[in-house]
Amino acid sequence: MDSRSKTEITVQGIAASQGIAYGQIFVYLQSEVEVPSYQVEPEKRIDEVGRFDRALIVTRQQISKIKNEVEKNIGPEEAAIFDAHLLVLEDEALIGETIREFESSGRNIETCFQKISARYVQAFAEIDDEYIRERAGDLRDVAQRVLHNLLGQAENSLNRLADRRIVVASDITPSESATLDRSAALALVMDTGSKTSHAVIMARSMKLPAVVGMRDITQRVTNGDWAIVDGYDGVVILNPSESTLFRYGKILEKKKTFEARLLEVSHQSAVTLDGVPVSLMANIEKSDEVATAKAFCAEGVGLYRTEFLFLNSARIPSEQEQLLVYKSVVEAMAPLPVVIRTLDLGGDKPMAGKKDLFPKETNPFMGFRAIRWCLEHSEIFKDQLRAILMASHYGNVRLMYPMISSAEELARANAVLAECQAELRARRVPFDETMQVGTMIEIPSAAQTADLLAKQCAFFSIGTNDLIQYMLAIDRVNDRIAHLYEPTHPAILRTLRFVVAEAHRQKLPVSVCGEMAGDPVFAPLLLGLGVNCLSMSPAWLPSVKYLVRAMTMADARALATEALSLTSPKEIYARCDAFYRARVKMD
Ligand code: PEP
Ligand code: MG
Numbered sequence: 324m325d326s327r328s329k330t331e332i333t334v335q336g337i338a339a340s341q342g343i344a345y346g347q348i349f350v351y352l353q354s355e356v357e358v359p360s361y362q363v364e365p366e367k368r369i370d371e372v373g374r375f376d377r378a379l380i381v382t383r384q385q386i387s388k389i390k391n392e393v394e395k396n397i398g399p400e401e402a403a404i405f406d407a408h409l410l411v412l413e414d415e416a417l418i419g420e421t422i423r424e425f426e427s428s429g430r431n432i433e434t435c436f437q438k439i440s441a442r443y444v445q446a447f448a449e450i451d452d453e454y455i456r457e458r459a460g461d462l463r464d465v466a467q468r469v470l471h472n473l474l475g476q477a478e479n480s481l482n483r484l485a486d487r488r489i490v491v492a493s494d495i496t497p498s499e500s501a502t503l504d505r506s507a508a509l510a511l512v513m514d515t516g517s518k519t520s521h522a523v524i525m526a527r528s529m530k531l532p533a534v535v536g537m538r539d540i541t542q543r544v545t546n547g548d549w550a551i552v553d554g555y556d557g558v559v560i561l562n563p564s565e566s567t568l569f570r571y572g573k574i575l576e577k578k579k580t581f582e583a584r585l586l587e588v589s590h591q592s593a594v595t596l597d598g599v600p601v602s603l604m605a606n607i608e609k610s611d612e613v614a615t616a617k618a619f620c621a622e623g624v625g626l627y628r629t630e631f632l633f634l635n636s637a638r639i640p641s642e643q644e645q646l647l648v649y650k651s652v653v654e655a656m657a658p659l660p661v662v663i664r665t666l667d668l669g670g671d672k673p674m675a676g677k678k679d680l681f682p683k684e685t686n687p688f689m690g691f692r693a694i695r696w697c698l699e700h701s702e703i704f705k706d707q708l709r710a711i712l713m714a715s716h717y718g719n720v721r722l723m724y725p726m727i728s729s730a731e732e733l734a735r736a737n738a739v740l741a742e743c744q745a746e747l748r749a750r751r752v753p754f755d756e757t758m759q760v761g762t763m764i765e766i767p768s769a770a771q772t773a774d775l776l777a778k779q780c781a782f783f784s785i786g787t788n789d790l791i792q793y794m795l796a797i798d799r800v801n802d803r804i805a806h807l808y809e810p811t812h813p814a815i816l817r818t819l820r821f822v823v824a825e826a827h828r829q830k831l832p833v834s835v836c837g838e839m840a841g842d843p844v845f846a847p848l849l850l851g852l853g854v855n856c857l858s859m860s861p862a863w864l865p866s867v868k869y870l871v872r873a874m875t876m877a878d879a880r881a882l883a884t885e886a887l888s889l890t891s892p893k894e895i896y897a898r899c900d901a902f903y904r905a906r907v908k909m910d
Contacts (some may be wrong), residue, residue, distance in 0.1 A: 329548075329562040334537060336512070337805050338557030339523040342532030343575050344510035345568070348548045349488035350541060351495070358470060360434040368429070372422060375432045378472040383412050385468065403637050407458065411465040417443055433473045440466035461676070489552055493541050497521040497672045501608075501635050505529055510552035512559055514541050517805040519788040519838050521671060527841075528612060528860040534559050536802030581909045585865035589620055593868045599876040602856035603864055604662075606836055610648050613655045615861040620868075623660040623719070625858025626784065626836040627652060629707070630668045635675055639703055645710035650717050657718030662761070662784065662836075662858075663711050665704070665736075667693040667725040671800060688789075688798065693726035698735055708743040715755035723784055727762045730775040737779060763836075765789035770818045773825035783826050784858070787837025791815055810839050811895035816852070816887055823853040834858055843870040844896075844903045850876065851883030873906040 363371050390405035411417070417439060424435040440462060447459035487507050493514045495503075500522040503511075511526045516535035526533040532554030544550070544561060551560040551571055560567055593601045604625030605616035609632075616624060632640055632648055640648075653661050668674060669692025673681035680700070684690040697704035711722050722740070727733050740760065747754055764770050765786030773783065787810060792799040794815060797808045809815075819835075826833045834856035839845045841859025843866045849857060850871075857867060882902050886895045 331564045331567060332543075332561045334540060334543070334559045334561065336534040336538075336540070336557050336559065337517060337536040337802065338554055339516065339518050339520075339535045340511070340527040340531060340533035340554050342510070342530065342552075342554045343571060343578065344489060344532045344552045344554075345563070345571065346487055346489050346509045346549070348491050348544050348546060348550055350544060350546050351490055351492040352541065358433045358437050358474070359431070361431050362429055363425075363431055365429075368425075371425065371432050374473065375421070375425075375436070378469055379412055379418070381472045382465065382469050383409065385472075386412070386465070407461045407637055408465050411458075411462050412469075417462075433470055436466070436473070437470060440469075489550055491540055491544055495522040496675075497525075497631075497634055500525040501631055503529070510554070511535075512537060512540055512550075512552055514538055515800065515802050517800055517802055517808060519792075519808075520800040524606075524838065524860070525608065527838075528606070528608065528615075528862060530862045536805050538802070577909055582865075585869050588869050588872055589618075589865045591868075591872065593622075593871045595871055595874055595876045595879075597875040597877055601850060601871050602834070603868055603871070604660075604834070604836075604856055604858040605861040605864065606841075606858050607652070607861070610652050612861060613652050616864075617655070619861050619864040621659075621861060621864055622856075623662070624652065624656055625662050625834055625856060626723075627661055627663045628667065629664060630666050630672050633666065633668060633674055634672060637676075639674075639706075642706040642710045642713075645707060646713050649710055649714035649720075653714050653718035653720055660719040660721055662721045662723050663714070664723045664725055664763070665694070665707055665711070666697055669693060669696045688792065694724050694732060694736055695726065698732070698739070701739060704739060705743055708740050709747060712740075712743060712747055712754040712758070713752060715758045716753045720755060721759045721761060721782070723761045723763060723782075725763045725786070726766060726789070727764075727776065728766045728768045730772055730779065733762055733776055733779050764822050765793070765837075767794050767818070770794075770822050773822045774829070777826055777829040777831050780831070782831055783822060783833045785819065785822060785833065785835045785837065785854070787815070787835055787839040790818070790837065794818060809892040809896070810845060811848075811886070811892045811899065813887075813890060813892070813895070816848075816883075816895070819849070819852050819854070820883075820887065827853065832856065841867060843867050843907065844899050846870060847874055847879040847882055847902055848886055848895075848899050851879035851881070851886075853883075870903065870907055874902075878902070 386405050386408050421436045421439045424439055425432055428435065444459045444463050447455050447462060487509050489510045489512060490508050491512045494516065495513060508531055511522065511531050511533040513522065513535040514537050516523055520535065523533050523535060532552045534552055534554060534557050537559065540559065549562055551563045551567065593603045595601065602622050604623045605621035606626040607613060607616060607624055608628045649663060669681055669690065670687045711720065714720055724736050737760065759781035761782035761784060762776055762780050763786045764773060764783050769776060770790065788799055791808060791810055795807065795812055797804050799808065823833050832855040835849050835854050836858040840849060840857035841863035846857055846867050859867060882898060886898060889895050
């Protein structure tokens with residue numbers, strides 16, 4: 324039945340990334356393939372082996388295609404993982420044993436292949452060698468692909484959508500989100516997630532509408548169903564009727580006209596009506612996002628999340644490999660600054676297939692991540708620090724540590740940096756001796772000791788995504804409690820005020836690089852609280868700039884003062900929203 328003739332259903336979720344999309348659904352399921360088991364008649368056994376050969380050939384073609392696409396769209400490091408996958412398909416032992424198993428048991432080839440590949444995966448996973456354990460992950464992935472092909476099932480992967488589709492998934496890990504097919508995805512819808520999940524941050528930087536926290540949407544839809552994703556109101560309308568399509572067509576027209584107005588101000592300066600300049604910078608995850616940052620006239624990169632270079636890489640990128648990537652970003656932005664954040668791996672961002680480096684934890688967000696992980700993996704940390712230092716020679720680099728929780732920890736990180744500087748001096752490798760070093764303020768203990776941290780660094784960048792989750796004890800990716808994740812909670816406002824005051828007392832500039840900074844409803848509040856710079860997904864620069872040019876700093880300060888006197892997060896939000904609506908009219 325044509326899904327357009329089914330009944331219209333509206334499902335409410337969390338509005339995670341603005342925009343409206345209409346199209347067919349692609350359901351991304353990460354589940355294992357179900358394999359039927361049966362006896363193959365003796366006269367059909369030759370055909371069965373032929374079926375196996377064809378599935379291996381098709382799998383090889385698919386992997387080579389993905390490899391080329393990933394190389395073109397994402398980068399050679401990410402594409403390298405597929406070389407390991409191709410090698411699995413040439414493994415004589417795996418293929419030979421499958422055929423021998425088939426000859427002796429007479430069971431269908433899928434059953435035999437599943438049995439033998441599972442035996443290998445388990446054997447690899449138990450070996451005490453990181454390289455071999457990684458091969459277990461590759462083997463599992465390739466085996467799933469071969470089974471899909473043997474069973475004639477459509478492939479289920481994010482980096483090769485057959486057509487332009489709305490991607491519906493239960494959850495998407497940061498490493499999976501990095502492979503999302505940018506040219507084919509229309510929108511993102513997830514059962515889980517919140518506004519600050521990394522898949523959502525990625526969607527926002529790709530300007531993809533996203534609605535998350537939908538609970539069971541994956542159970543309610545099938546591939547090919549038609550839907551509207553409304554990332555403004557956080558709803559997904561399944562099987563929309565003609566009248567709904569018409570209504571959304573009108574909304575889209577209005578939004579498009581408004582977007583054109585936003586783009587017009589893109590090239591003008593970010594100065595308030597009372598003449599106060601505001602610094603607006605870009606957050607990037609990948610080197611190729613520099614182009615968008617420049618297109619939207621960012622005044623620099625305020626947050627470069629370097630862990631995305633590592634997430635899908637088959638191995639830890641070397642000092643030289645990192646240097647090449649950082650240098651390309653720095654040179655492209657020069658003379659504007661690039662704030663390179665050291666690795667924030669772990670937590671919700673473990674490296675794919677590296678279980679030994681990122682063991683499973685009960686509380687990953689409060690666990691072995693970011694600077695804690697780097698200080699214990701000092702060789703990896705030092706490679707990165709040296710690469711950043713070397714890149715500083717080619718432009719305007721600032722270095723920043725994530726997840727600093729105390730002055731002592733900051734001192735330890737700075738000591739490792741000093742060692743790297745000494746090593747480079749000894750090697751006569753040039754770097755910027757005056758490179759500024761800053762710290763993120765995203766843990767309550769760092770915020771409370773801002774005065775102590777300020778003595779050891781040159782700037783602060785407030786990571787509100789994490790700061791809010793730790794201050795309010797709200798897991799930032801848990802959709803069940805997402806309604807309690809309130810950026811306008813008085814505790815957050817007081818903390819921001821304190822951090823800004825302590826920084827300014829010691830003449831340090833403060834930026835905000837969490838998602839709050841790119842939301843035009845919150846931007847005036849942050850500026851009114853004294854924040855000097857806002858750093859956001861490049862796509863959001865025009866809306867924030869438009870608002871900055873439509874407000875006075877005096878009004879923003881008054882808004883912040885009033886907000887600090889209020890008790891209810893909802894009331895504070897309402898004031899911020901009214902401030903925004905009074906200045907930005909869509910009609
Ligand atoms: C933050 O926590 O606000 C932040 C910018 O860092 P990330 O989202 O990468 O954790
Ligand atoms: Mg953070």
